[in-house]
Amino acid sequence: MPVGPDMNRNRFGRHPETPEILNKKKLLSETYEAFGNFLDAVLPDGRAKSTTATWLQHSFFWANFAVDELSPVSELAPETPEEPTLF
Numbered sequence: 001m002p003v004g005p006d007m008n009r010n011r012f013g014r015h016p017e018t019p020e021i022l023n024k025k026k027l028l029s030e031t032y033e034a035f036g037n038f039l040d041a042v043l044p045d046g047r048a049k050s051t052t053a054t055w056l057q058h059s060f061f062w063a064n065f066a067v068d069e070l071s072p073v074s075e076l077a078p079e080t081p082e083e084p085t086l087f
Contacts, residue, residue: 013073014073015068015069015070015072015073015074016071016074017068017071018071020070021071024067024070028063028067032056039052
């Protein structure tokens with residue numbers, strides 16, 4: 001799968017948060033927190049529970065990213081340099 005500038009812009013550009021996006025993120029956050037609390041209550045402590053929590057956190061990240069992609073990437077501010085500087 002080619003990456004290229006368009007894919008990098010979509011992945012790493014800033015997607016503005018509209019009221020609709022914020023509402024979806026709030027719902028995701030509440031749902032994931034409730035599910036995390038459920039898992040914490042029913043799973044025994046140990047490696048499997050810890051791994052479950054880690055993968056739930058990964059899933060939450062990707063769900064939020066999917067919601068972010070609903071809005072187009074905003075344009076760069078004029079004072080932002082075109083090429084990043086290393087120092």
